[in-house]
Every structure is written in C-alpha cells, then in structure tokens.
Amino acid sequence: MPIERVFQGTIDHLQILDKDGNVDTNLEPKLPNELLDKMYRLMVLGRLWDKKCIALQRTGRMYTYPPLEGQEAVTVGATLALGNEDWFIPSYRESFGYYIRGLPLDIINLGWMGVEEGLKLDKKAKSFPYAIPIGTQHTHATGVAYALKLKGERSAVLVCGGDGSTSEGDFHDALNFAGVFQVPCVFLIVNNQWAISVPRKSQTKSETIAQKALGYGFKAIQVDGNDILAVYNTVKEALENARSGSGPFLIEAVTYRIGAHTTADDPKKYRSEEEVNFWRDRDPIKRLKVYLAKKGVWNEDYEAKVNAEAVKIIDDAVQKAETYKQxxxxxxxxxxxxxxxxxxxxxxxxxxx
Ligand SMILES: Cc1ncc(C[n+]2csc(CCOP(=O)(O)OP(=O)(O)O)c2C)c(N)n1
Ligand SMILES: [Mg+2]
Structure with missing residues (x-):
C-alpha cells in the first residue's frame, strides 16, 4: 500500500523591526506617525509605571506585583490592535493593557493594592479581570467567542497566556473547542522563556508553541514579541479574520521577562546575567526609538516630553489610588x-x- 501524506504543517516567524531598529522595507506596514507616536508613548508609560509599581511594593504601598519590563511591545501592540467591539482577556502580566482599553491607571493600581474595586472593570472596556490561575482564561475566551458567534456579533476575543499556560489542560480544551466550533478567538501566547523558574524547554518538546494550534485544526504564527510592528500587525489581521468568520488563530510572541516573575521572586537563583543581557540587547522600546528617529519623530526633546508626561500620569494615578476610600x-x-x-x-x- 502506498504511503500517502495526509498532513503537513509549517510555522512562520515574523520580524519587521530587527533588534537594532532596522526595518524590513518589504514587510513594513504603512502606519501613520500618530499611531507610532502613541505606541512609543504607551511603551514608555508602561515601563515607568512598572518601575513605580515595583518601588511601591518594596516600600509596602502595593502587594505582590508581576513586572512587565521587556514585554511592553506585546501588551501595547496587542491591545492597540483591538477594536472597541472586541473582548480582551488578559493574564496578570498584561494588566497595563487595561489602560489602553480606556481604564484609568489608578484603577489598575487599586487592583494591585488589593482593593476589590480595582478589578470591577468598566463594562465599556470589554475586558475580563486578569487570570491569576494559570490557563483558566483560555477556556473563558473560547466560551466568550462562542457566545459572540451564536449572537451573530461582528467581534472577536483576544486572550493572552504565558508559555507556562500551554502546559495546562485548560489550554488544550480551549483550543480544541475553538477549532471544532470555529470561534472568533485569537490566542496570544506570550513566550517569555520562563514560567517562574521553569524554562521553556522543560515546558514542551515542541520546537514552537505556535505549532500546537495545527493539532487543533487552525493556523498559527510565531512573531518577534519585542517588535511592536510585528505584534500589532499580526494581532490586527488575526482579529479582523476572526471577526469575518475565519475562526481561531494562535500567535506565539517570543519575548523575555527582564524582571522577576513577581516581586516575591528572585530570578538570580535560576537564570544567568548573560541571558538577561542577551535580551536587554533586544529591547522593544529601543528598537522603536531608532525607527522613530529615522522617521524624524524621535529626538531628545521628544524623549524628555514623553517621559515627563508619563511621570505625571503615573504620579496622579498613585495619588488617586492611595487616597481612595475603600x-x-x-x-x-x-x-x-x-x-x-x-x-x-x-x-x-x-x-x-
Ligand atoms: C493553576 C495554577 N497553577 C500554578 C500557579 C502558580 N503560578 C503562578 S505564575 C506561574 C507560572 C506561569 O508562567 P507563564 O504561563 O509562562 O506566565 P508568565 O508568568 O511567564 O507571564 C505559576 C506556575 C497558578 N497561579 N495557577
Ligand atoms: Mg512565561
């Protein structure tokens, strides 16, 4: 009996801006300067807010907090790509995305300060409270997307989960159901190389996380998660396809958590300084800065203005959260x-x- 190949799959990797900020002109999206400026401002704000949260936790003014540094392109790029009609279902690492969905920063601070109202999200933001139990958000997302489909709404769901979340049964349940029922859900797997102290290579034997989608009957891509142009464009296109009835899609964003897992963790115990430096050299903000400088948008004055504006937003939000009467x-x-x-x-x- 002849052997017939019944399935063959491939996974592509997309990078538009390289680590030094050089753009691949064949892939470069024609984004208006206003949007690129917004991306930069939000990434800077995200980084400075993150530093502030860590400082607040260290001085007893905030509880356990999961740092964002290094992953700004994923959170900012992905949430900027959402439409108002779409749903955002994040993990704890993407809480800054709520700000981009229209929630004030002081409300996000409240959540990390242990105040219940911090997770009572304005319905207009169409966002779920961030999942702390690993992987549970994937099944919620598939369920929401199925509901959207049954209601005939032209909208989609973006769910974010870490590399570690792909080892949970919930992830596989969610993908299987999403594939079978062709639900409008984009699974964004943020592969930051570590699940606390467990490295990516101990998480799965697959060469990529993206290829797992193929087993459930839908497509996927791997993107450079420190390249905001690649993240933004890919998420935008996947959401649009999902809204138009093409079913689910998986995006593996390859990135790195520069800081500790949470403020309760000491990463020096399980990873090397060389590894961290390798990724510092691939910083997502630095490369957008170089790109914007070449476009004539970024200069020293602009940088000073963006930073001053971010500091003010953060200070106001801390003041508001700390004077909140719970x-x-x-x-x-x-x-x-x-x-x-x-x-x-x-x-x-x-x-x-
Ligand atoms: C169901 C469940 N098991 C274990 C934990 C403890 N835990 C918290 S974060 C984490 C690692 C998650 O890693 P990953 O999914 O890669 O996300 P990252 O923190 O890297 O963003 C674990 C095991 C949990 N919160 N929930
Ligand atoms: Mg991880």
Missing part, C-alpha cells in the same frame, strides 16, 4: 453575583460584632 464590605460583595447565606453571616460577624 469599602471593606466589597471583599464579600464581589465574590458572587448573589451573596450566599454563609457569606452574608460572615459579613455580619465582621462588621456588626
């Missing part, structure tokens, strides 16, 4: 849509004793 009863109010009898009794015990 309602302690909300730790009971926000647990279920309707409070259970047990919780009601516990609340009474706490506040009426």
């Amino acid at each position: 309602e302690p009863k909300n730790m009971f109010n926000f647990l279920y849509a309707k409070m259970t009898k047990d919780l009601e009794n516990q609340m009474k015990e706490c506040f009426e004793a």
Whole structure:
C-alpha cells in the first residue's frame, strides 16, 4: 500500500523591526506617525509605571506585583490592535493593557493594592479581570467567542497566556473547542522563556508553541514579541479574520521577562546575567526609538516630553489610588453575583460584632 501524506504543517516567524531598529522595507506596514507616536508613548508609560509599581511594593504601598519590563511591545501592540467591539482577556502580566482599553491607571493600581474595586472593570472596556490561575482564561475566551458567534456579533476575543499556560489542560480544551466550533478567538501566547523558574524547554518538546494550534485544526504564527510592528500587525489581521468568520488563530510572541516573575521572586537563583543581557540587547522600546528617529519623530526633546508626561500620569494615578476610600464590605460583595447565606453571616460577624 502506498504511503500517502495526509498532513503537513509549517510555522512562520515574523520580524519587521530587527533588534537594532532596522526595518524590513518589504514587510513594513504603512502606519501613520500618530499611531507610532502613541505606541512609543504607551511603551514608555508602561515601563515607568512598572518601575513605580515595583518601588511601591518594596516600600509596602502595593502587594505582590508581576513586572512587565521587556514585554511592553506585546501588551501595547496587542491591545492597540483591538477594536472597541472586541473582548480582551488578559493574564496578570498584561494588566497595563487595561489602560489602553480606556481604564484609568489608578484603577489598575487599586487592583494591585488589593482593593476589590480595582478589578470591577468598566463594562465599556470589554475586558475580563486578569487570570491569576494559570490557563483558566483560555477556556473563558473560547466560551466568550462562542457566545459572540451564536449572537451573530461582528467581534472577536483576544486572550493572552504565558508559555507556562500551554502546559495546562485548560489550554488544550480551549483550543480544541475553538477549532471544532470555529470561534472568533485569537490566542496570544506570550513566550517569555520562563514560567517562574521553569524554562521553556522543560515546558514542551515542541520546537514552537505556535505549532500546537495545527493539532487543533487552525493556523498559527510565531512573531518577534519585542517588535511592536510585528505584534500589532499580526494581532490586527488575526482579529479582523476572526471577526469575518475565519475562526481561531494562535500567535506565539517570543519575548523575555527582564524582571522577576513577581516581586516575591528572585530570578538570580535560576537564570544567568548573560541571558538577561542577551535580551536587554533586544529591547522593544529601543528598537522603536531608532525607527522613530529615522522617521524624524524621535529626538531628545521628544524623549524628555514623553517621559515627563508619563511621570505625571503615573504620579496622579498613585495619588488617586492611595487616597481612595475603600469599602471593606466589597471583599464579600464581589465574590458572587448573589451573596450566599454563609457569606452574608460572615459579613455580619465582621462588621456588626
Ligand atoms: C493553576 C495554577 N497553577 C500554578 C500557579 C502558580 N503560578 C503562578 S505564575 C506561574 C507560572 C506561569 O508562567 P507563564 O504561563 O509562562 O506566565 P508568565 O508568568 O511567564 O507571564 C505559576 C506556575 C497558578 N497561579 N495557577
Ligand atoms: Mg512565561
């Protein structure tokens, strides 16, 4: 009996801006300067806000916080590519994306300060609270996307999960269902090389994470996650295809977490300084800066203005969050849509004793 090949798959890797900011002119998207300027401002704001959050945590003004440094192109590029009609379902690492979805920064601060209202998201932002349990957001996303499809809405879901989340059963359940029911969901897997102290190579034997989608019957691509042009364009196109009925898509964004996993982690215990420096050299902000300088958008004055503007936004947001009068009863109010009898009794015990 002749052997017949019944399946063959390939995964492409996309990079538009190289590590030194040189653009591949064959791939360069024609984005207006206003959008490129917005990307740069948001990445700078994200980085400075991240530094501030770490400083707040170190001085007892914020709780455990998961740093963003190094992954700004993924969070900013992906959320900027969303339409108002789409849904954003992030993990804890993409909380800065809420700002791009229209939530004020002080509300995001509140979430990391342990105030319940920080995750009571304005419905207009069409965003889910960030998932702390690894991988659970993937099944939620498939479910939301299925609902959009059943309702006949022209919108899509963007869900973000780490490389570690792809080892969870939830990830595979979500992809299988998404493929079978052709739901409008874009899975953005943020491969930052580590799941706390577990390296990517111990996570899966696959050469790429992207290829996992092929097993579930849909397409995928790997992009340079430190190249905002590649991230933005790929997510935008995938969302548009999903809205038009092409079904799910997976994007593996290859990036690196420069900081600690969270403020409760010490990465020096499991990774080398050389590795971190290798990735520092691939910084996402630096390469957009070079590109913008060549376009005549970036110069020293511009940099000073962008930084001053970011510092002001951050200071105002910290001030607002720290003077927020929280309602302690909300730790009971926000647990279920309707409070259970047990919780009601516990609340009474706490506040009426
Ligand atoms: C179900 C579950 N198991 C374990 C944990 C503990 N945990 C928190 S973060 C993390 C690693 C996640 O790594 P990855 O998905 O790559 O995301 P990253 O933190 O790198 O952004 C683990 C195991 C958890 N939060 N939830
Ligand atoms: Mg990871």
